[in-house]
Every structure is written in C-alpha cells, then in structure tokens.
Amino acid sequence: MADLLPVSRRLLATAALMTLSACSIIPDTGATDPDRFVQETAPIFYRPEGIDPQKVHRLPVQPVPQSRDLFRTQFHQTYGLPTFNPVHQAMYAQKSEDDFTLPAIPYKRIDPRFLRQEVDYKTNERPGTIVVDTRDHFLYLIEPGGKAMRYGVGLGAAGYAWHGRGLIQWKQKWPRWTPPAEMVDREPQMKPLSAARGGMNPGPTNPLGARALYIFQNGKDTLYRVHGTPDWQSIGRAASSGCVRMLNQDVIDLYSRVSARAEIVVL
Helix, strand or coil: CCCHHHHHHHHHHHHHHHHHHHCCCCCCHHHHCHHHHHHHHCCCCCCCCCCCHHHCCCCCCCCCCCCCCCCCCCCCCCCCCCCCCHHHHHHCCCEEECCEEECCCCHHHCCHHHCCEEEECCCCCCCCCEEEECCCCEEEEEECCCEEEEEECEEECCCCCCCEEEEEEEEEECCCECCCHHHHHHCHHHHHHCHHHCCECCCCCCCCCCEEEEEEECCEEEEEEEEEECCHHHCCCEEECCCEEEEHHHHHHHHHHCCCCCEEEEC
16 A cells, blocks of 8 residues: 555656646737737628628718707706706696696797796795786796796787786686676677676686686776686787786696785786
8 A cells, every 4th residue: 555655646746747738838929919819809790692892882971969959957067868857747747636637738849938937036025926027928926035936927918918016816716717898898709608697617628727816906806817728828928818827737836825815016
C-alpha cells in the first residue's frame, strides 16, 4: 500500500501537467484588433434572391418636428406629458346627479384660457364676490390672498347685456326656464315655454343648465342670470340674450362655492 502512494502522486502530477499544456498561457493579442472586431460583429442582412439591394428605393426621410404638442407646465417646460391635462379630464367628465346625467365636455376643443383654474387677481372686492369681465369673457370668484377662481363664460349679444352691481338673491338647482315676456314677444315660437304655460322642465337640455344664480338689484329681479348651458361651444363668445353662460360642470362648482346673497359685479 505504501508503494502505491508515490505512483498515484506521479499520476496526478502528470495529469496536471497535461492539463496546463492543453491551455495556452500566451495571451490572444488579436482580440483587440479593430479589423477582427468588425468582422466578428458585422450585422448579417437578409438578401432575397433576385433583388439588388442597391436598386431598392429608400423611404423618404421624414423631417423631425420642431415643436411637440405637449402639455406645458406652469414653468413653460415639457416633460413628455400627454396633450390633455388629467385635472381637466376629471373636472369635465360625465356627471350623474339626481335623475339627470350631464355628458362629458370635450374640453380639448375649448380654448384652455376658458377652463376652470385658480389665478392671481388683485381687486378691492371682498372674498366671495363674483366679478364678470365681459370684455375677456371671464367670471372670477374672489378668494382671500389675492387669488380668484376663474371660469370661462359666454355672454349676451350687444344690446341685451346688463352691467352693474347686484346680489345673488336666489340660487336654484336644476332650474325651470321661463323666458321673459320680452323674449316671447320677439320670438313668438317661444310662447309654449312662456311663464303662463309653466316654462321648460329642468334637465340637461334646459337652456339654464344644471344651476342658476338669479341677480337682483335694489330688491328687483334684473332678469339677468348666471347659469349653466349645454352649448359648450358658446363659452368665450357673445351668444346669449343677456345672461352669463357657464359650462354645466363649472356652474355646479361655482354654485357650491357661492354663499347666499353674494355680491356680483358685471363690468
């Protein structure tokens, strides 16, 4: 047994030597050769039979757009955000209330200036006062600290608009529309909707929309209203007969913020 140990050691040493001789200890200097690198990594292209790649017409190079339609932040930078503002998407989504359903407003088709937003607004009016800027088609609800909630509005055509200072003496949810006698006289087709016949039932198609704020001056009804409208395309335009139109989702928001007997100024 003792004689076998030296033999086994010699066999192990021989095997180890043969293993080392099988592995080259000389470095492969060609691995860093640029030409060899290109040859080994060159892409392989599919070349169909009967087609000369040199005669294949290349697709025209499309110009790179110089401007992207991205949502701009308040810092006037873009961060790859989508073209819609998720906040506005939530504001103007479909809304169900009582037995009525207001459709979603296609706010992307409305000038962003006329969408609901909080803005800086310096004024001597007290917080809670409504200010209607008829020149720029904005309605401001004054807030503390030099801020205001701003809404886009549609306004009365020239000759029918009312200006002045008054009070919101009555607020109505899902109002009934009764056109004034003067309007019925001008437009006889409105007679079936006159006050004497009960007016028009409330609902999403009612001209007064989801809410109405009734403006009084010196204790008398001015017949001038702040109200919703199903006609979202009229926002930012002079399209109504003297009243202030708002998007239905906006007038619901305003209604919830305005206190009883709030002051209103129409400039």
